[in-house]
Amino acid sequence: MKKYGFYSVMVAIFALSAISHYGGWNVMWQFALSALAILFVAGFLGKATESVAHYAGQRLGGFLNATFGNAAELIIAIFLVKEGLFDMVKASLTGAIIGNLLLVLGLSVLLGGLKYKQQHFNIQIAGYNATLMIMAVIGLFVPAVFVKAEHFSVEKDHLLSLSIAAILIVSYLLWLIFSMITHRSLLSDGEAAADHGETPPWSRGVSVLFLVLATIMVALVSEWLVGTLHTFTSRFGLSELFVGAFVIAIIGNAAEHSAAVMMAMKNKIGAAVEIAIGSSLQIALFVAPVLILVSTLFGQTMDILFTPIELTAIAVAVFIAKSISKDGTTNWYEGVLLLMVYIILGIAFYLV
Template identity: 75%
Template sequence: MNQKLFFTALIVLFVLSGVSHYGHWGTIPEFILSALAILFVAGFLGKATESVAHYAGQRLGGFLNATFGNAAELIIAIFLVRAGEFEMVKASITGSIIGNLLLVLGLSVLLGGLKYKEQTFNVQLAGHNSSLMILAVIALFIPAIFVSAEHFSIDQDRTLSISIAAILIIAYILWLIFSMITHKSILADEEVTTPDHGEEPAWSKTMSIVFLVVATVMTALVSEWLVHTLDSFSERFSLSAIFVGAFLIAIVGNAAEHSAAILLAMKNKIGAAVEIAVGSSLQIALFVAPVLVFVSMLFGETMDLVFTTIELAAIGVAVFIATSISRDGRTNWYEGALLLCVYVILGFAFYLV
């Protein structure tokens, strides 16, 4: 899709989504228009972030892409927290983690591997990412196990969740200092040059930043319109909150990461693609989820970090296979296919809940 056609579709869908929301067109038209609009808005966000990343470098660019790619999910989650939809928030967190590790990384590795026989990235970065993913699993498992086994009171549950949330935020900040400052040179990827790497960014540095801000504002608006339709849409089609949160919201919210990571992998920049996919999952688990605990306190009711058994199983399975595949710093198309197989298996299981 050329740039003019993309922006035309973006503006038309954004306007129609807003009109359908404020004009009360009905659940199905509102949901479809909001979902389509957020896909294009997330694509716009991805383009703007990729343009900014061109000026910031590959690792920092990957981090920025993951951060702004998560903006849609964070904003959707905040509106859900405000509405008291904690079950759907946790499902969307689960879906975002497994979606990035299995769907985004899987498609990137598959399509990049079909073009290049084997792709490599920094093996030390892969090892640290694996350790951080295991930390995320431990942090989410502990509240569920202790609250259930020791029959914690509501106050004990909240105290444990707030404590773990604070520790995870500190751990994430320390990781940024470690990876971006003190050990930046060790974790940097070697630049791989191929004929299509020299393309110029679509916009200037200033325009890229302006578009990044505009795209984030548009994401916030469309996210609120989408959240408004979720309850009635779920009831209309007899879908569980966990399926809607873990797959529908996650797939829509991950649109920016999908496009950016896949394009980078197909340019043989698998390191940046992994930074987006795995980095985004880590950011959700170690920063976004804990931040939502503190955000919920502002609305008068604290969200805990007690996830259901099936959510924990899904996260554990995703982390296990993603760690197994990425730890050696090498990827091929078959490993991408394996990640996608696990995602489809989980999709069927969640749908039947």
């Protein structure tokens, strides 16, 4: 009965958000209802991906969760790119990366660790994830240094951005081939695909159908939310950096938040790590480069130059996440450390 209550509330909030948007309600009401709606829809998305993960196993399930969870972030960002709000796009990407590495992983490790003294995941996956995270930092750091130091022209800036975007996308696609096909057995989480000891809420076909439906609902609500952001930031005197890095990122990553924490509390820390770290890698190596290419299709190329503040935040998040995940084991105190770093960055971004 409870689950039907959740879906009833979700549909009601979604309908109210649609009415407020198309009915021309007060913008603050539109923002509040859209933000609330995307949280409920993201929860639905997380539940659908968890059901799919039951049939696919922890690694593939975690990848699917990260991918569909990032659908909200990607869709929101595409609408921001279309509006030319490039600074907010980069801030939201920064927020998504540090949010997954610090908030999502931190909550998962903390709550999972409170229930289980020590949790384990594949140490080889941890090593590859660490290397990929460092590459992501390099891919974002190099253009910022060279363009500023050498005073590149706009044409050279765009050429460098498009070139690095293409390289990062190819690197990510090759990683998927390596981890999911050629070396799948090496990186296996060691459990049968469907042997989770649980009964999924839906069949395989219904799970996939709900996954697609939830993604479409996220796309609609994302468009409504983006249309209210300018008024919201002006009303409360917030910087685009803070709104993009924390408000949009937290809302857009709601699916990962719920799913990763649920997995960790069921002692499936491998799936939780795959969702959190895998999602950050997907943002840095795939979503950000794709947005560079999409912006070109809209007629105005967005460069890949992140600010020193954004690069610092990403580098800090990668450093501590790498340090904590490198041994393939986690405990609740490591989760606390990740959350403390997230709070430190949050206060610093708020004061910008």
